Amino acid sequence: MARRPAVRHRVIVLGRTKLAEQDVIVTMLTSEGEQLRAVAKGGRKPGSRLAARTELFVEADLLVSPGRGLGIITEGQIIDAHASARTDVERVAAASALCEVARLTCYEDMPDTFLHPVLSRALKACEQAVDRAHLDVAVAAYALKVLSHEGWRPVLNSCVACGEPSPTRLCVRAGGALCESCARDVEDALPVSQNLLAWLEALIGLTFDDLLAAPVDDQTAFELLDTAHRWAATHLDARLRAMEFLRGL
Ligand SMILES: [Zn+2]
Incomplete structure (x- = not known):
């Protein structure tokens, strides 16, 4: 029987699940916007090359060989480790919150070319954010952009009913x-200000470049993150632990 060839995938690592003492199942988003899961043998071994290439929110080119069940990651190259998002706990928490939403909004065998570029840009925004407020804005923007794209766009400029x-109120x-x-x-x-409604609209409509440059105070940024969190958790019907952790920091 002919062996199926290995396939090269450009991915962003969304999650890691322990499989055996040194092995890990890696959940990824491909550049085509599909969810891909594969085994990294030795992916838990500290200092191993494969461990570094399959770390959370790394962007990499990985070669995946077909296995009996999941494919096996045999080699790879880092494209962007998003190293500046690993410098402090708030940035790591923000990038982890992005990956959590990404995991819940991409699917095997359902390509969507919107998903990979927007996650890559949002991870970059976690590196570029000049303060905590802009970090919160970046995470909230990513969640609302992706949820809106997948059919849960909030109605903000008029009463939804x-x-x-x-x-004057907002109901998730x-x-x-x-x-x-x-x-x-x-x-x-809940009561909502015109300022917050305008900001929520901006999170969906503006680019990350514009959002990172816009002045925003800590309180507004927190309310945006809080609203995006409730919006995503409600419509994805999931507990978002990484987002909760970021909110609590
Ligand atoms: Zn009404």
Whole structure:
């Protein structure tokens, strides 16, 4: 029987799961926007070349040989280790939160070319953010951009229920902003400022370059991260532990 050839993949590492004493299952996002899982033998051995190439949020070119079940990563080359995002605990937490959302929004055999470039850019933003506020903005922007792309775009400039143009509340479960009268019977419709609504719209519409350059105060940035967290956790129906950790720092 002919052996299937090894395939080279350009990936971003999204997660690592212990398989055996020194082996690890690596979850990745390919440049085609598909989720790929493969085994890195010796991937847990400290100092091993494969361990460095399959670290969380590394971008790499990896050669994957077909295995009986999962493929086996046989060799690889680092494209971008995002080294500046590894310099302090807040940046690591932010990059980890991106990978957590990425893991939940990409699928095997369902390519989506939107996903790889936006994650790569968001990881770069975690390196470039000049302060904690912009780090929070970068994470919130990534989560809302990807969720919006996949069909959970919040309605922000009018009431999601009646279309009234000046909403004053936000309800994640309802899908966006609500006016006072529509919000009356909705338990978790929280008051929201026009500033926050405008910022949420900006997170979806503006580039990372523009967002990193925009002035933002700590309180607004925290509220953006908090809203993006609730939005992602609710619509992905998942507990986002890395995002929770970042919020708590
Ligand atoms: Zn309304």
